[in-house]
Amino acid sequence: MTQMPGTIKAAAMTDTKISARNVQVYYGDTHAIKDVNIEIGARAVTAFIGPSGCGKSTFLRCLNRMNDTIDICRVEGSIDLDGEDIYDSRVDPVQLRAKVGMVFQKPNPFPKSIYDNIAYGPRIHGLVRKKADLDEIVASSLQKAGLWNEVKDRLDGPGTGLSGGQQQRLCIARAIAVSPEVILMDEPCSALDPIATAKVEELIDELRENFTIVIVTHSMQQAARVSQRTAFFHMGNLVEIGDTQDIFTNPVDKRTQDYITGRFG
Ligand SMILES: Nc1ncnc2c1ncn2[C@@H]1O[C@H](COP(=O)(O)OP(=O)(O)OP(=O)(O)O)[C@@H](O)[C@H]1O
Numbered sequence: 001m002t003q004m005p006g007t008i009k010a011a012a013m014t015d016t017k018i019s020a021r022n023v024q025v026y027y028g029d030t031h032a033i034k035d036v037n038i039e040i041g042a043r044a045v046t047a048f049i050g051p052s053g054c055g056k057s058t059f060l061r062c063l064n065r066m067n068d069t070i071d072i073c074r075v076e077g078s079i080d081l082d083g084e085d086i087y088d089s090r091v092d093p094v095q096l097r098a099k100v101g102m103v104f105q106k107p108n109p110f111p112k113s114i115y116d117n118i119a120y121g122p123r124i125h126g127l128v129r130k131k132a133d134l135d136e137i138v139a140s141s142l143q144k145a146g147l148w149n150e151v152k153d154r155l156d157g158p159g160t161g162l163s164g165g166q167q168q169r170l171c172i173a174r175a176i177a178v179s180p181e182v183i184l185m186d187e188p189c190s191a192l193d194p195i196a197t198a199k200v201e202e203l204i205d206e207l208r209e210n211f212t213i214v215i216v217t218h219s220m221q222q223a224a225r226v227s228q229r230t231a232f233f234h235m236g237n238l239v240e241i242g243d244t245q246d247i248f249t250n251p252v253d254k255r256t257q258d259y260i261t262g263r264f265g
Pocket residue numbers: 027030032050051052053054055056057058059070072
């Protein structure tokens with residue numbers, strides 16, 4: 001990879017997984033993301049922080065083309081995943097979203113059994129031929145999501161019958177089941193209590209060995225706990241990105257300083 005001296009800290013930055021150039025996002029006349037350039041490192045956790053309405057979710061949704069589903073939304077610029085433009089007309093957004101999975105703020109299990117929640121993706125993407133292989137994917141995804149022991153005896157029970165924290169881990173297991181390379185998480189813990197939050201944070205820390213993770217969070221403690229790099233957004237601009245520790249102890253920009261010290265947001 002090429003590194004731009006001064007903008008990327010070599011110590012914190014792993015190989016580039018996603019590279020966004022001059023990204024603009026508009027909702028009708030609203031200019032929601034303004035010329036964002038960012039590199040996201042592989043097998044690491046990058047946190048997006050910033051005040052409400054600054055564009056974190058909008059930019060996150062650019063990374064797997066979820067904004068395609070919003071009629072009035074227009075995305076300009078380029079976003080490469082492993083050097084390939086994800087907005088190229090030859091890219092199938094459904095395939096892309098299997099590679100770049102997403103976990104939302106509110107746990108949203110399908111109204112199906114726990115087993116079928118996990119099996120759904122591998123089935124529609126044709127990843128398995130035999131029932132035994134599917135069983136294996138279901139078990140290993142639930143294990144990786146730290147949920148197996150809690151649900152192994154009730155796989156036929158409804159996903160919606162789990163607690164909120166369990167449902168969120170089920171959604172993470174569902175995302176993992178199609179072997180994504182990147183997992184996008186938009187405030188994944190905001191509906192969870194502290195114990196469930198701690199479990200999901202532990203899980204994120206384990207997952208980063210194999211996945212590239214981008215997490216949006218309003219909790220600076222959470223960003224500090226789970227991420228290696230942090231990006232601060234403000235009014236549609238990416239103000240700064242760096243080593244998480246540096247952003248929280250020694251930010252370059254006054255707006256970052258004001259935000260992390262609680263002066264606004
Ligand atoms: N579907 C939409 N249609 C129109 N405007 C939108 C839409 N989604 C977001 N916006 C606008 O884009 C801007 C950025 O919103 P976004 O949801 O990305 O912010 P955010 O940083 O995720 O905020 P929060 O922390 O509250 O979740 C806001 O001005 C918002 O009103």
